[in-house]
Amino acid sequence: MTPPFTGGRAPGALPIAGHALPLVRNAVEFLASLSEYGDLVEVRLGPTRAHVPCHPELVRRILADDRTFDKGGPFYKKARELFGDSIGTCPQSEHRAQRRMLQPAFHRGRIAQYAAVMQEEIEDLTRSWSGGQRIDCYATMNRLTLRTIIRTQFSAHADDETVEALRDAFETLSAGFFQWMFFPETLYRLPLPAHQRHRRALAALRGTVRRIVADYRRDDEDHGDLLSLLIAAGLGDTQIEEQIMTMLAGGSETVATTLTWALYLLDRHPEVADALRAETDGALNGRAAGWDDLPSLPLTERVVRETLRVQTPAWLFTRATTVPVDFGGVGLPAGAPILISPPAIHLNPQIFPDPYRFDPDRWLPEARAAMPRGAFQAFSSGARKCIGDVYGLTEAIIALATIVTRWDTAPVAGADLRPTPLMALNVPRRLHFDLTPRVPLPTTQPAA
Numbered sequence: 001m002t003p004p005f006t007g008g009r010a011p012g013a014l015p016i017a018g019h020a021l022p023l024v025r026n027a028v029e030f031l032a033s034l035s036e037y038g039d040l041v042e043v044r045l046g047p048t049r050a051h052v053p054c055h056p057e058l059v060r061r062i063l064a065d066d067r068t069f070d071k072g073g074p075f076y077k078k079a080r081e082l083f084g085d086s087i088g089t090c091p092q093s094e095h096r097a098q099r100r101m102l103q104p105a106f107h108r109g110r111i112a113q114y115a116a117v118m119q120e121e122i123e124d125l126t127r128s129w130s131g132g133q134r135i136d137c138y139a140t141m142n143r144l145t146l147r148t149i150i151r152t153q154f155s156a157h158a159d160d161e162t163v164e165a166l167r168d169a170f171e172t173l174s175a176g177f178f179q180w181m182f183f184p185e186t187l188y189r190l191p192l193p194a195h196q197r198h199r200r201a202l203a204a205l206r207g208t209v210r211r212i213v214a215d216y217r218r219d220d221e222d223h224g225d226l227l228s229l230l231i232a233a234g235l236g237d238t239q240i241e242e243q244i245m246t247m248l249a250g251g252s253e254t255v256a257t258t259l260t261w262a263l264y265l266l267d268r269h270p271e272v273a274d275a276l277r278a279e280t281d282g283a284l285n286g287r288a289a290g291w292d293d294l295p296s297l298p299l300t301e302r303v304v305r306e307t308l309r310v311q312t313p314a315w316l317f318t319r320a321t322t323v324p325v326d327f328g329g330v331g332l333p334a335g336a337p338i339l340i341s342p343p344a345i346h347l348n349p350q351i352f353p354d355p356y357r358f359d360p361d362r363w364l365p366e367a368r369a370a371m372p373r374g375a376f377q378a379f380s381s382g383a384r385k386c387i388g389d390v391y392g393l394t395e396a397i398i399a400l401a402t403i404v405t406r407w408d409t410a411p412v413a414g415a416d417l418r419p420t421p422l423m424a425l426n427v428p429r430r431l432h433f434d435l436t437p438r439v440p441l442p443t444t445q446p447a448a
């Protein structure tokens with residue numbers, strides 16, 4: 001039976017711009033505030049009306065029914081320009097086959113192998129730092145996660161030039177990703193410098209990915225990784241490139257954002273940071289964390305989950321109705337855009353009391369068991385749930401545990417934590433850290 005969900009309308013829409021202003025100023029805050037107005041709240045993107053579900057059961061139902069609520073809406077029009085009809089952007093009718101094709105690269109046994117690469121990468125990064133060094137946190141974490149994904153999914157050598165080319169391209173493509181969605185489309189036909197930068201970044205990204213594939217094919221060896229699966233499935237070059245771009249985008253910036261926020265939140269919550277250090281110091285004794293350490297790092301995992309709740313990286317994705325629907329009183333026509341914004345649930349005080357309080361113990365097993373279904377949507381849910389959720393959690397836990405046990409990270413004055421406006425992910429505008437070593441690092445890395 002459908003519960004009587006309540007409909008509502010976000011206040012403050014302007015005649016042409018709709019809700020563009022609050023969305024540019026601080027979109028996450030705006031979307032998180034919507035639960036006040038109902039379970040399904042109408043917002044205006046320029047002249048377009050879209051709906052944001054703010055009730056966990058409603059979000060869960062929408063995401064569980066991918067025939068009625070297919071990928072679509074303004075977000076995917078843009079995403080398809082980049083990723084074509086690859087796994088994250090294809091319609092429901094093509095999705096099952098693609099998911100089946102790629103799933104073997106994400107089996108548990110594979111993640112255990114990838115964890116060895118994650119451990120090597122965080123070992124190298126935390127060893128390369130020196131006391132007194134200042135880092136741009138997000139850029140540093142993004143290099144780390146890009147290197148890891150290139151090595152684990154494409155068995156490719158993650159040389160600095162390739163990593164930097166990809167990072168530059170993604171930075172430009174992610175920045176302002178949602179602009180065109182919130183402003184009238186005519187603006188985007190103008191030959192503005194931002195559009196030229198976008199086109200150049202896209203060409204650079206395609207060129208780098210093409211080179212990765214060409215090098216791989218020359219090697220002529222089956223590495224048993226994701227790229228081997230794509231080649232074995234007989235995909236054409238363009239389809240292979242689009243799947244690779246999807247994995248690079250999905251698997252690097254998300255984890256980098258999580259790590260950036262986790263380090264910041266730990267600085268703001270010294271009691272959690274102390275408890276975390278007690279755990280990581282005891283479990284690792286100065287080593288870089290690996291797969292076998294995961295069972296000894298339960299608080300690290302809770303810190304990562306709580307970070308994903310309070311500062312959700314993928315703050316917006318969309319669906320569109322394929323038929324008219326009725327949510328017990330609130331009706332939508334076919335083709336209606338739906339904005340799924342996890343912060344609308346994660347920061348809803350009815351679901352998570354005192355929602356802005358950072359409390360990793362919300363993720364203790366008994367508290368988790370009491371959470372309403374659909375309450376945690378950082379990885380989405382249903383058939384399109386993130387394929388890399390275990391990979392991403394594993395990488396974030398390994399990296400965070402190693403960083404906090406080896407280094408103190410203190411935010412530099414002048415941080416600007418507002419989300420970079422209309423960027424694809426919830427990345428703070430400016431956050432740099434000063435580094436101080438906590439322990440002399442072991443001279444060799446013993447096996448984990």
Ligand code: HEM
Binds near residue numbers: 246254313314386392
């Ligand atoms: C903390 C890390 C991560 C977060 C927060 C995250 C978030 C998400 C979300 C919200 C979606 C669903 C979007 C939708 O329903 O429209 C998604 C899908 C996806 N993610 Fe992730 N992700 C993470 C890590 C990763 C990693 C590590 C990879 C790859 C190695 C990855 C690859 C993908 C792919 C391929 C999809 C599309 C799945 C499908 O449609 O079947 N993600 N991710």
